[in-house]
């Protein structure tokens with residue numbers, strides 16, 4: 297890197313901001329869970345999408361790595377640079393304009409740095425919403441959501457980020473600008489090259505703009521909390537509510553008993569809505585753009601049928617917004633409660649929905665055979681097969697972090713193998729980052745990996761885009 301590199305960046309354009317103070321550098325070089333840290337030459341914040349082309353060109357010339365960063369809410373190490381300090385963090389946060397909302401076309405054109413919740417606040421003024429819903433929505437950005445192919449609570453009905461995207465604009469690591477920004481649901485454009493940026497975790501290029509599919513804001517909403525004796529019963533309930541409500545089922549989450557106890561220990565105010573002991577809680581949500589009464593009646597009929605069939609033992613429907621929030625707060629406290637209350641090894645695997653009971657049973661049994669003090673956690677999106685299974689240890693069970701890390705490796709290997717054997721995949725919505733590079737190399741077919749390397753070397757021949765992530769095991773450029 298030439299000595300005047302940092303000075304040359306802001307000289308590229310008056311709208312580029314360069315930040316080198318130690319506090320800001322540290323914040324941008326540490327990810328959400330604080331476990332992944334790195335070093336950067338500077339934080340660079342473009343003010344116009346055209347700035348990104350110039351920044352990437354200069355970085356290519358200088359051999360400096362570019363780590364695109366959105367809200368920095370991902371937790372597998374993908375959003376922070378490596379320790380070598382030969383990178384810039386390219387923060388998209390100033391590219392945060394909603395460029396237009398076309399109500400008849402039901403689309404929005406946005407810059408990559410728009411925060412998901414800000415977009416939905418604006419869309420609500422027009423009776424619309426963008427139906428990707430994450431616990432991090434107050435901070436994460438559309439560009440980050442695309443780069444991670446984010447999922448969340450509504451995948452069951454609306455799919456992942458990829459399913460809600462009509463086009464992108466970006467700059468690849470080879471310097472090429474790419475735009476597919478026509479707001480069309482049908483278009484023959486040859487190779488959909490922009491699709492390569494979905495789930496690419498910043499390793500191919502920088503996403504600068506996107507065209508998003510919108511939905512009308514639901515007018516009717518019902519949220520229910522139910523108790524079930526087993527995952528099989530929960531899946532029978534899933535089938536029954538789908539029979540009655542079809543597409544109106546928006547979320548179907550489950551939480552096992554130990555996970556609810558850990559949450560209650562963390563925050564006693566987050567009480568289980570059903571007082572008696574039971575194994576699996578189901579949190580289901582139903583929405584409709586038409587009448588509240590009709591939706592409520594259909595949900596009540598479905599839950600009555602599930603009660604009668606013995607699939608659930610109790611059901612509560614949220615009486616108001618505050619109760620709905622209380623239900624969801626329990627679900628959304630999982631991550632923080634596990635981090636605070638003990639040592640937890642949690643996973644982001646998916647299996648076909650029909651295989652969820654076998655997956656949970658095998659993980660519980662096989663992990664405990666190896667670690668007798670382990671206790672089995674589960675909380676997740678059962679409706680789409682992405683249940684976050686985990687293993688919980690009391691803090692007293694380990695002498696220290698190194699000891700726990702060794703156990704984590706052994707548990708991960710077991711869980712990934714079980715998921716794979718059941719036709720599943722070890723990673724679903726939290727990405728690969730640096731944390732899961734090794735299982736990615738293990739479980740991706742060799743010919744798929746070879747094709748990915750062909751694409752990587754064509755679109756980022758110098759390897760400057762977010763080095764060391766996904767399948768790149770080198771430390772950094």
Ligand SMILES: Cc1cc2nc3c(=O)[nH]c(=O)nc-3n(C[C@H](O)[C@H](O)[C@H](O)COP(=O)(O)OP(=O)(O)OC[C@H]3O[C@@H](n4cnc5c(N)ncnc54)[C@H](O)[C@@H]3O)c2cc1C
Pocket residue numbers: 328363364365366367368369370371374375376388408429430431432435436437438439440441442443444445446447448449496497498499501502503504631725726762
């Ligand atoms: C409380 C909490 C709950 C969460 N729940 C969910 C959930 O339910 N579902 C889910 O999918 N995720 C979830 N996440 C993970 C995370 O919020 C998502 O992955 C989110 O999409 C990341 O967006 P971001 O803007 O923060 O991206 P960052 O964390 O900044 O970056 C993520 C990756 O994308 C790349 N990137 C970012 N912006 C760009 C860009 N413009 N161009 C190219 N590459 C870019 C980065 O280099 C990095 O590799 C959760 C996180 C938290 C903290």
